[in-house]
Amino acid sequence: MLIREATPDDWPRIWPFWHRVVAAGETYTWDPATSEEDARALWMHPAKRVYVVEDGSGTVIASAYLTPNYGGPAARIANAGFMVDPGHAGRGTGRALAEHVLAEAKAQGYRGMVFNAVVETNPAVRLWTSLGFTVLGTVPDAFAHPRHGRVGLHIMYRAL
Helix, strand or coil: CEEEECCHHHHHHHHHHHHHHHHHCCCCCCCCCCCHHHHHHHHCCCCCEEEEEECCCCCEEEEEEEEECCCHHHCCEEEEEEEECHHHCCCCHHHHHHHHHHHHHHHCCCCEEEEEEEECCCCHHHHHHHCCCEEEEEEEEEEEECCCEEEEEEEEEEEC
């Protein structure tokens, strides 16, 4: 498994699983009908440092971005987003990518990382807590989950 910074040429390899994950409407607060153009602008935004994971055959199987969560005097608190191709889930890819991005954030001078809206039914909540994130609070009934109905959105934090 190779984790590296993404290039603009990686987007066509990210888009299929990005679309699949967001269209499922279970883990991200983005509109499930987000167009490819809008998705690219969200994920590959110039203010973000984007990473990809390649498997042994060179297939992009996951991606993440790292960006400041706030500006000005609070710009040393990071935010990140992570996506693993559902066909490659459960193989440690998400954990490896998360550990990489956390190390990158610390190396870049961030003092902490916050996730603003983690769907409380998202299996990744277990990953984040195992990596030292805590739930600061939960916005109740904030997310219309297609299978679970109204569920909360966690705000999670970890010092770096």
